[in-house]
Amino acid sequence: MRKNYLLTPGPTPLPPSVCEAMARPIIHHRTPQFQAILKEATEGLKYVFQTTNDVFILCSSGTGAMEAAVTNLLSPGDTVIIVESGKFGERWTEICKAAGIICDVLSVEWGKSVNPADIAAKLKAHGDSVKAVFTTLCETSTGVSHDMEAIGAVVKNSSAVLVVDAISGLGAIPLKTDAWHCDVVVSGSQKGLMLPPGLGFISISSKAWKCVESSKSPRYYFDLRKAKKAIEKTDTPFTPAITLVIALNEALRMMKEDTLEKVFARHKKMAEAVRAAMKALGLKLFAPDAGSDVVTAVCVPQGIDGEKLVKIMRDTYGVTIAGGQDAIKGKLVRIAHMGFIEEFDIITGISCLEKVLSQLGYAFPLGSGVKAAEEVFMK
Amino acid sequence: MRKNYLLTPGPTPLPPSVCEAMARPIIHHRTPQFQAILKEATEGLKYVFQTTNDVFILCSSGTGAMEAAVTNLLSPGDTVIIVESGKFGERWTEICKAAGIICDVLSVEWGKSVNPADIAAKLKAHGDSVKAVFTTLCETSTGVSHDMEAIGAVVKNSSAVLVVDAISGLGAIPLKTDAWHCDVVVSGSQKGLMLPPGLGFISISSKAWKCVESSKSPRYYFDLRKAKKAIEKTDTPFTPAITLVIALNEALRMMKEDTLEKVFARHKKMAEAVRAAMKALGLKLFAPDAGSDVVTAVCVPQGIDGEKLVKIMRDTYGVTIAGGQDAIKGKLVRIAHMGFIEEFDIITGISCLEKVLSQLGYAFPLGSGVKAAEEVFMK
Numbered sequence: 190m191r192k193n194y195l196l197t198p199g200p201t202p203l204p205p206s207v208c209e210a211m212a213r214p215i216i217h218h219r220t221p222q223f224q225a226i227l228k229e230a231t232e233g234l235k236y237v238f239q240t241t242n243d244v245f246i247l248c249s250s251g252t253g254a255m256e257a258a259v260t261n262l263l264s265p266g267d268t269v270i271i272v273e274s275g276k277f278g279e280r281w282t283e284i285c286k287a288a289g290i291i292c293d294v295l296s297v298e299w300g301k302s303v304n305p306a307d308i309a310a311k312l313k314a315h316g317d318s319v320k321a322v323f324t325t326l327c328e329t330s331t332g333v334s335h336d337m338e339a340i341g342a343v344v345k346n347s348s349a350v351l352v353v354d355a356i357s358g359l360g361a362i363p364l365k366t367d368a369w370h371c372d373v374v375v376s377g378s379q380k381g382l383m384l385p386p387g388l389g390f391i392s393i394s395s396k397a398w399k400c401v402e403s404s405k406s407p408r409y410y411f412d413l414r415k416a417k418k419a420i421e422k423t424d425t426p427f428t429p430a431i432t433l434v435i436a437l438n439e440a441l442r443m444m445k446e447d448t449l450e451k452v453f454a455r456h457k458k459m460a461e462a463v464r465a466a467m468k469a470l471g472l473k474l475f476a477p478d479a480g481s482d483v484v485t486a487v488c489v490p491q492g493i494d495g496e497k498l499v500k501i502m503r504d505t506y507g508v509t510i511a512g513g514q515d516a517i518k519g520k521l522v523r524i525a526h527m528g529f530i531e532e533f534d535i536i537t538g539i540s541c542l543e544k545v546l547s548q549l550g551y552a553f554p555l556g557s558g559v560k561a562a563e564e565v566f567m568k
Numbered sequence: 569m570r571k572n573y574l575l576t577p578g579p580t581p582l583p584p585s586v587c588e589a590m591a592r593p594i595i596h597h598r599t600p601q602f603q604a605i606l607k608e609a610t611e612g613l614k615y616v617f618q619t620t621n622d623v624f625i626l627c628s629s630g631t632g633a634m635e636a637a638v639t640n641l642l643s644p645g646d647t648v649i650i651v652e653s654g655k656f657g658e659r660w661t662e663i664c665k666a667a668g669i670i671c672d673v674l675s676v677e678w679g680k681s682v683n684p685a686d687i688a689a690k691l692k693a694h695g696d697s698v699k700a701v702f703t704t705l706c707e708t709s710t711g712v713s714h715d716m717e718a719i720g721a722v723v724k725n726s727s728a729v730l731v732v733d734a735i736s737g738l739g740a741i742p743l744k745t746d747a748w749h750c751d752v753v754v755s756g757s758q759k760g761l762m763l764p765p766g767l768g769f770i771s772i773s774s775k776a777w778k779c780v781e782s783s784k785s786p787r788y789y790f791d792l793r794k795a796k797k798a799i800e801k802t803d804t805p806f807t808p809a810i811t812l813v814i815a816l817n818e819a820l821r822m823m824k825e826d827t828l829e830k831v832f833a834r835h836k837k838m839a840e841a842v843r844a845a846m847k848a849l850g851l852k853l854f855a856p857d858a859g860s861d862v863v864t865a866v867c868v869p870q871g872i873d874g875e876k877l878v879k880i881m882r883d884t885y886g887v888t889i890a891g892g893q894d895a896i897k898g899k900l901v902r903i904a905h906m907g908f909i910e911e912f913d914i915i916t917g918i919s920c921l922e923k924v925l926s927q928l929g930y931a932f933p934l935g936s937g938v939k940a941a942e943e944v945f946m947k
Binding site for chain 1: 572574576578579581582587588590591592593594595596597598599600627628629630631632634635644662663666667668756758764765766785786787788789790791806807808809810811812882883888890
């Protein structure tokens with residue numbers, strides 16, 4: 190007997206009603222029955238995106254939705270600014286380069302958030318020639334979140350469109366698509382939306398639609414002109430991931446019932462509890478000044494192998510957290526507090542971390558992490 | 569109370585064990601636990617594809633896998649031959665054109681199958697300049713299947729690679745990828761593989777890999793070079809559709825236990841029963857000479873509205889079959905006999921068709937369709 194606990198920044202745990210919805214007998218997608226489901230899903234996403242823009246549901250992972258943003262907005266030879274502060278910022282650059290886009294990369298030290306004034310300066314330096322600014326709401330690889338409201342205020346005055354990778358963060362921390370002038374917001378199903386991976390989402394402002402109409406990049410599967418034509422008839426251009434869309438409505442119903450405000454407050458509290466616990470355990474945060482309420486990256490103490498820590502927690506005790514990726518592999522662990530996770534999942538994660546840290550020879554007062562988290566939750 | 573029955577050519581009904589597998593708590597994909605699942609899925613697909621080639625699992629619908637074939641094999645300006653005998657043959661042309669490929673279309677009358685000699689003639693006319701021949705195993709829009717063995721024998725002697733859309737047909741009717749020289753085979757999850765939509769599959773021969781390596785088409789999400797690099801470490805380049813891959817293993821286990829031979833024999837018998845029933849009801853088959861064992865297209869009798877027929881069967885009696893698409897909308901209905909469908913599902917479908925045809929004023933001896941099907945199943 191072993192119970193499994195998932196505290197990873199995607200996939201996140203599935204609510205039982207989401208699991209149940211996916212297990213229902215399947216229905217055909219070209220029917221009034223599915224049209225009603227698709228309409229509800231699209232409307233529900235607009236609530237979560239906080240937008241009146243078009244929101245499309247793609248049958249892909251979040252990266253597919255990122256590619257959709259690039260190929261629909263831009264033509265080969267266009268110039269863009271990309272904020273890179275981790276692995277997922279770098280992904281924007283990789284996708285843009287593959288599409289023949291000229292990338293002016295604004296490199297931000299891993300663990301820090303971008304200074305919106307630096308974006309303003311780059312935009313100014315280019316005159317009106319920049320077509321888009323690519324950013325990341327929460328950089329999952331480092332746990333950092335960026336100030337999208339401030340970035341939106343900068344970009345809205347330029348001819349560029351603001352593109353936000355909100356794959357990690359949407360439905361977990363505030364993102365006011367319309368109020369903050371986020372022209373294109375991209376997300377995925379397996380994070381704040383409490384679903385398995387398999388759906389990509391993308392919202393498009395009227396400013397961004399002009400780019401879609403003039404883009405010369407080759408595209409077919411992710412062609413948003415096709416998606417727009419289809420959604421006008423409450424349809425999808427290609428076969429949708431039917432069971433995941435049905436499950437999406439379950440997740441959206443939970444979020445609407447809870448309200449976004451309460452969802453965000455829950456994430457905030459969990460993040461605070463994790464940060465307090467790490468401090469009590471004498472562990473350093475990887476992003477002390479810019480840590481998000483989505484996932485917390487924690488430096489592994491000297492002499493402890495982060496990969497081993499993650500492996501023992503997962504394979505011996507059933508608690509899955511994430512390690513570091515690429516350059517910071519083995520040097521940090523990431524504890525997610527996103528989606529269908531609440532207070533006692535966090536307590537479980539911290540308790541297991543204490544157990545394995547202790548077994549690996551790290552000295553600290555046992556229970557101090559859990560106590561610090563409890564104190565936050567008691568407030 | 570109403571029970572629902574699905575006799576559509578994708579999605580097809582889900583086996584209970586597949587539903588159950590999708591409803592399990594989710595696991596993280598960068599773990600040894602998921603690696604074992606991915607390995608089993610890849611091996612199982614090779615059995616169904618009848619190949620030793622690489623087979624990749626994409627997080628997309630079948631159309632995404634079709635786009636992957638085009639952009640990975642070809643460069644803008646390349647010339648290809650496309651066999652068009654229905655809506656899905658046309659899709660190859662649309663995708664190729666979007667990618668800047670020059671398409672020599674071999675048009676085949678809807679309802680007929682292609683003469684392999686016509687492909688040979690076109691290849692000869694082009695000399696060695698054709699890079700690929702695009703075909704469809706079963707053209708879902710008309711129910712026609714093409715002779716892939718004969719086509720493979722023609723194309724293998726040219727420098728072109730043979731690309732087969734087996735989205736509809738794989739795991740339902742024979743397709744010997746290696747023995748028939750099918751360089752690239754594309755499929756999807758929601759047909760013969762008895763899963764919801766959301767997974768695309770693609771196999772690549774060594775002849776086709778040379779094209780992948782030299783293709784200059786822009787690509788990222790569907791870049792098979794990334795997929796190959798990842799699978800060598802039993803990984804995927806981007807987050808896979810975890811729950812669907814887990815469910816895939818359930819479906820593959822069922823197919824392996826049953827054996828492909830028995831799976832194909834079941835489909836053959838069901839198709840025979842449907843054809844016999846339609847004949848007994850005095851209905852004409854849309855493709856009398858080239859009908860597949862995957863889905864049967866039936867002409868709606870004069871004076872009967874095919875759209876209405878489908879609607880009443882579905883909305884009043886819970887039996888979903890498909891209507892005609894595009895040019896043949898309203899003129900035919902399509903009864904699928906693919907995937908997790910067996911004898912008594914077919915009887916149900918025919919019985920419901922009899923009921924609604926009778927209500928719509930079509931005269932025939934009630935029960936004659938069911939009787940003819942029973943006779944086939946008794947053999």
